[in-house]
Amino acid sequence: MDSPECDVVVVGGGIVGLATAYQISRRYPERDIVVLEKEKVLAQHQSGRNSGVLHSGIYYRPGSLKSINCREGRQEMLDFCRTHDIPHEVCGKVIVATEEKELSRLNELFERGVRNGVACEKLDADRLRDFEPNCHGLAALHVQDAGIVDYRRVCFRLCELLQERGGVVQTASQVIQVVAREAEIVVEATTGSWRTQLLINCAGLQSDRVARLCGQQPEVKIVPFRGEYFELGEDAQHLCRNLIYPVPDPGFPFLGVHITRTIHGTVECGPNAVLALAREGYDKWQINWSDVWETLRYRGVHRLLAKHWSAGLEEVRRSFFQSVFLKSLQQLVPAVRSQDLVPAPAGVRAQALRPDGTLADDFVIQREGRFIHVLNAPSPAATSSLNIGGTIANQLNDVLGS
Ligand SMILES: Cc1cc2nc3c(=O)[nH]c(=O)nc-3n(C[C@H](O)[C@H](O)[C@H](O)COP(=O)(O)OP(=O)(O)OC[C@H]3O[C@@H](n4cnc5c(N)ncnc54)[C@H](O)[C@@H]3O)c2cc1C
Incomplete structure (x- = not known):
């Protein structure tokens, strides 16, 4: 029997895969989308095991994918949570310098925040205690835009919305083989195979391996921390009271x-x-x-x-x-x-x-013909997921033709 056909297969039912499939379904309602997730339940890995923080975008190099996707994605995530009644709160956070040597880094962070358009305020030790009475520090930043959210609930709602638009989400369905033919890609999963025009790899901790299954040799390797x-x-x-962070290294x-x-x-x-x-x-x-x-x-x-x-x-x-x-x-x-x-x-x-021992600092998303591989989507990728998904959806016409 011939395998069923679709336009897009997304590998991975974490927040990045689901947000990507959802954004494609909004922009191209006529496209057939299939999400394949190897676990029985969605969001069992990073997307369901994180700090649940809606990041403000203060930390990231201006102009980087992290900075752009986080700023825009944060707003999109907030709108999504408001529209779909997902528990969230913009409670703000403090970033606290506890040693002299951290003061200049705290200042740099403030300047970076301003450049990234993040609302933040410098606090001295007394003002810090107005926000967090039990927190001790030499100085701090208060970042109003940070918040908290239930990302697992976001994943389940994304799945429902996708299914309402005709998308297919198959759990317990591990992708084990991928064959690229001239006119299509055959994706073999443990529950059966699909013929597709485009494969989007959002496999998180397994993303480099899934890229290799697709015949790519990604430059980076996933290292689990x-x-x-x-x-x-x-x-x-x-x-x-809310969120208390140190000055990062x-x-x-x-x-x-x-x-x-x-x-x-x-x-x-x-x-x-x-x-x-x-x-x-x-x-x-x-x-x-x-x-x-x-x-x-x-x-x-x-x-x-x-x-x-x-x-x-x-x-x-x-x-x-x-x-x-x-x-x-x-x-x-x-x-x-x-x-x-x-x-x-x-x-x-x-x-x-x-290979040179540097940790990829930015999101890494690579397009190779009819494959798009998300090869590095660590924090703040949950905050940024809807924007990452939107950016990938924007490439669809280039790959599939309009
Ligand atoms: C400890 C921790 C704290 C964090 N805190 C925050 C935070 O506060 N705020 C924030 O914005 N971000 C945070 N992050 C980052 C955020 O959680 C991740 O960036 C985001 O969840 C990545 O989503 P994903 O969909 O790429 O990956 P995942 O959620 O890992 O999803 C990948 C999916 O692919 C599936 N898969 C893998 N291989 C296959 C295959 N062969 N076939 C089918 N399916 C497959 C997996 O089962 C998995 O469900 C944190 C991460 C961690 C680990």
């Missing part, structure tokens, strides 16, 4: 361990960033030997470790010793105590690494 969280026990939740794309109120009313602390021993391993001891082998034999990883071994070891210490994790939190909020910390589910970031 596990991020562990604790929750503050009920008695300690008053220690954080400009050498890394991660924001540092932060304390954040979630839209569900809990307060989370984390995540750290430890090189994970499994791409989809949420437990410290979960090891996938083929992932480990693939990571360890990659030249980029050797170079990364050679350059940043001491920061890497510090992250491992922070993962194995709660006291080290606690110390990072106490730099921001000294009153947090060890007994306030309750272990919470971890997440794993898909971070693209180049």
